[in-house]
Amino acid sequence: MLRLADGDKTALEEIYHATRVKLFGICLRILGDRKEAEDALQDVYINLWQRADRYDPARASPIAWLAAFARNRAIDRLRTGKVRGGAVPVEEAAPLADEAPLAEALLIDLERNAQIHTCLGALDERTQIHIRAAFFEGKTYAQLADQAGVPLGTMKSWIRRGLLRLRACLEASERA
Numbered sequence: 131m132l133r134l135a136d137g138d139k140t141a142l143e144e145i146y147h148a149t150r151v152k153l154f155g156i157c158l159r160i161l162g163d164r165k166e167a168e169d170a171l172q173d174v175y176i177n178l179w180q181r182a183d184r185y186d187p188a189r190a191s192p193i194a195w196l197a198a199f200a201r202n203r204a205i206d207r208l209r210t211g212k213v214r215g216g217a218v219p220v221e222e223a224a225p226l227a228d229e230a231p232l233a234e235a236l237l238i239d240l241e242r243n244a245q246i247h248t249c250l251g252a253l254d255e256r257t258q259i260h261i262r263a264a265f266f267e268g269k270t271y272a273q274l275a276d277q278a279g280v281p282l283g284t285m286k287s288w289i290r291r292g293l294l295r296l297r298a299c300l301e302a303s304e305r306a
Contacts, residue, residue: 131145131182131185131187131192134178134179134182135182135183135185142175142178142179145178145192145196146175149193149196150171152193152197153171153174153196153197153200154167154168154171156197156200156201156204156268157170157171157174157200157203157204159267159268160201160204160205160208160268161204161207161208166207167204169207170200170203170204170207171200173203173207174196174199174200174203177199177203178196178199191242201265201268204268205268205270208270209270245300245303246296246300248299248303249296249299249300249303250262250296252295252299253292253295253296256288257288257289257291257292257295258292260274260278260285260288260289260292261289261292261293261296264289271285271286271289272285274289
């Protein structure tokens with residue numbers, strides 16, 4: 131990410147090859163259309179090239195930051211009405227090449243995922259449900275507020291407080 135922020139084109143190529151499948155999957159799951167997901171993914175990498183200097187390693191891992199970036203880009207496309215409509219089966223994402231990660235990276239990811247789910251489990255049920263829906267299912271805060279029958283500001287507050295508690299839990303587990 132530091133090399134990318136310095137304008138290193140090979141760094142962008144390396145990041146693209148390491149993350150394209152995961153980020154495409156996020157965009158496809160939210161948008162439900164292969165062409166829309168491809169457009170959103172292109173936007174992600176264009177914006178990454180322009181804004182790589184905004185990455186803060188103290189706040190998130192590179193893949194977490196990029197995943198949030200892809201999620202937000204896909205949701206923005208939904209909000210602005212750029213999506214043409216029509217669903218594409220998720221199975222169409224299977225033909226994309228997936229470079230196998232190293233075993234060590236898989237173990238680290240498994241450990242992080244387990245810790246995230248452990249910390250999520252420590253939250254109250256309502257907060258867990260809303261955070262999972264927003265970040266794992268791609269639901270917007272407005273959709274969640276409508277489903278829960280609460281004002282949008284209330285939903286944003288619930289999720290923000292939950293994310294702060296989640297961060298505190300994850301930071302405490304890293305120190306342990």
